[in-house]
Amino acid sequence: xxxxxxxxxxxxxxxxxxxxxxxxxxxxxxxxxxxxxxxxxxxxxxxxxxxxxxxxxxxxxxxxxxxxxxxxxxxxxxxxxxxxxxxxxxxxxxxxxxxxxxxxxxxxxxxxxxxxxxxxxxxxxxxxxxxxxxxxxxxxxxxxxxxxxxxxxxxxxxxxxxxxxxxxxxxxxxxxxxxxxxxxxxxxxxxxxxxxxxxxxxxxxxxxxxxxxxxxxxxxxxxxxxxxxxxxxxxxxxxxxxxxxxxxxxxxxxxxxxxxxxxxxxxxxxxxxxxxxxxxxxxxxxxxxxxxxxxxxxxxxxxxxxxxxxxxx
Numbered sequence: 292x293x294x295x296x297x298x299x300x301x302x303x304x305x306x307x308x309x310x311x312x313x314x315x316x317x318x319x320x321x322x323x324x325x326x327x328x329x330x331x332x333x334x335x336x337x338x339x340x341x342x343x344x345x346x347x348x349x350x351x352x353x354x355x356x357x358x359x360x361x362x363x364x365x366x367x368x369x370x371x372x373x374x375x376x377x378x379x380x381x382x383x384x385x386x387x388x389x390x391x392x393x394x395x396x397x398x399x400x401x402x403x404x405x406x407x408x409x410x411x412x413x414x415x416x417x418x419x420x421x422x423x424x425x426x427x428x429x430x431x432x433x434x435x436x437x438x439x440x441x442x443x444x445x446x447x448x449x450x451x452x453x454x455x456x457x458x459x460x461x462x463x464x465x466x467x468x469x470x471x472x473x474x475x476x477x478x479x480x481x482x483x484x485x486x487x488x489x490x491x492x493x494x495x496x497x498x499x500x501x502x503x504x505x506x507x508x509x510x511x512x513x514x515x516x517x518x519x520x521x522x523x524x525x526x527x528x529x530x531x532x533x534x535x536x537x538x539x540x541x542x543x544x545x546x547x548x549x550x551x552x553x554x555x556x557x558x559x560x561x562x563x564x565x566x567x568x569x570x571x572x573x574x575x576x577x578x579x580x581x582x583x584x585x586x587x588x589x590x591x592x593x594x595x596x597x598x599x600x601x602x603x604x
Contacts, residue, residue: 292477292553292554293476293477293551293552293553293559294510294517294551294552294553295355295478295510295511295516295517295518296456296459296516296518296519296549297354297355297356297550298347298357298359298456298550298580299385299459299546299548299549300360300546300548300549300550300598301358301359301360301361301430301545301546301547302361302541302542302544302545302546302547303361303428303430303432304362304366304367305429306344306346306360306361306362308403308429309346309360309362309430310348311402312402312404313348313358313428314348315401315402316399316401316402316404317350317387317398317453318350318451319349319358320348320349320350321347321348322348322352323346323579324344324345324346325344326345327343327361327363328576328577330574330576331576331578331579333572333574334572334576334587334588334598335541335547336540336541336588337540337541337542341363341364341365341541342363343361343362343363343364343541344361344362344363345359345361345362345580346359346360347359347360347579349455350451350452350453350455355455355516356455356457357455357456358456359550359579361541361547361579363542365542367541367542367543368543368544369430369431369543369545370535370538370539370543370544370545370546371383371431371433371535371545375533375535377524377527377530378464378524378530378532378533379462379533380462380463380532380533380593380594381462381535381536382459382460382545382546382547382548383460383461384425384433384434384435384460384546385432385434385435385459385460386435386436386437386456386457386458386459386460387437387454387455387457388439388446388449388453388454389436389452389453389454390438390449390452390453391438391452392410392421392422392424392436392438393409393424395436395438395452395453396409396410396426396436399428399434399436400426404426404429404434405426405427406424406425406426406427407425407496408424408425408493408494409424410423410424410437410438411423411424411490411494412440412490413486413488413490413491413494415442415482416442418441418442418445419439419442420439420441421437421439421440422437422440423435423437424436424437425494425495425496431544432545433460446515454516455516455517456517457515457516457518458519458520459519459520459546459549460520460521460522461519461521461522461591461593462522462523462593463522463593464532465593466504466522466523468592469591469592470483470506470521472566472567473508474508475566476551476562477510477511478508478511478518478519479508479509479510479511481507481508481509482505482507483507484504484505484506485502485503485504485505486505487502491503502524503523503525505520505522506520506521506522507519508521519549521593534594536590536595539594547596548595548596548597548598549596550598550599550600551597551600552599552600552601552602553599553601554601556586556587556600556601559599564589567592568589568590568591568592568597569589570588570589571590571596572587572588573587574587578600582602582603583602583603584600584601584602585601586598586599586600586601587599587600
């Protein structure tokens with residue numbers, strides 16, 4: 292039985308700068324830090340001769356929705372750019388709930404990030420409306436921050452100014468296929484909509500009016516953090532696929548993987564393989580942020596890298 296997303300791994304260019312940014316902009320704090328072992332290379336698909344460091348950050352001690360930053364001693368390239376914006380596939384953005392989207396946006400820009408615009412208002416459903424702002428950290432990693440205008444009580448209390456990671460967004464060229472995969476892992480559809488409203492271009496910072504198919508899934512119907520979200524730009528069928536799978540490896544810059552806890556790794560690897568996931572590697576080792584684990588990495592349906600881990604007793 293797999294958990295919700297427990298952590299996300301971000302490749303960054305400067306570990307110290309990235310830690311300072313997330314501490315200042317989001318109120319996260321470093322919980323663990325150290326050097327990366329070459330034993331991780333097969334799991335994470337990096338050259339074992341590289342030297343790397345990591346830091347694990349979170350706003351609280353819940354163990355939910357943490358961020359694991361990794362940086363290496365050689366420069367990397369950004370995963371997302373203007374050439375693959377509309378037809379790329381893979382991990383795209385992180386989503387955070389906050390008390391005040393405008394205040395968080397300003398904190399992001401003050402800490403060295405960037406934002407195209409002030410938060411936009413949009414109605415998620417008849418019961419839920421939010422103020423939403425799309426921002427980038429200093430490495431250009433996309434951070435979506437939102438605060439509730441109505442319906443926040445449906446998602447429970449917010450105990451910190453900025454939440455743990457609420458959602459990891461996956462750009463897909465086949466949303467129904469991706470939704471079916473994550474539903475088979477115990478996620479349930481929270482909402483499924485085609486978004487097409489005048490403010491969408493401003494919200495997403497695109498260079499043209501767009502429509503997107505957006506599906507948000509919640510684990511077991513009630514675990515609020517660690518959700519997954521699929522989206523696809525509509526009317527872009529003429530563009531060739533541009534998967535990030537082979538580029539989403541250290542030392543490159545962007546969202547590299549999502550980590551899910553397992554209580555039976557053998558069974559979960561088998562289940563994912565039956566669903567079409569491709570095993571990358573498996574090992575028993577000290578996993579940064581989680582201690583000694585039996586771990587496996589696999590490719591999901593959009594080439595996104597999933598890290599499954601079972602702590603060793």
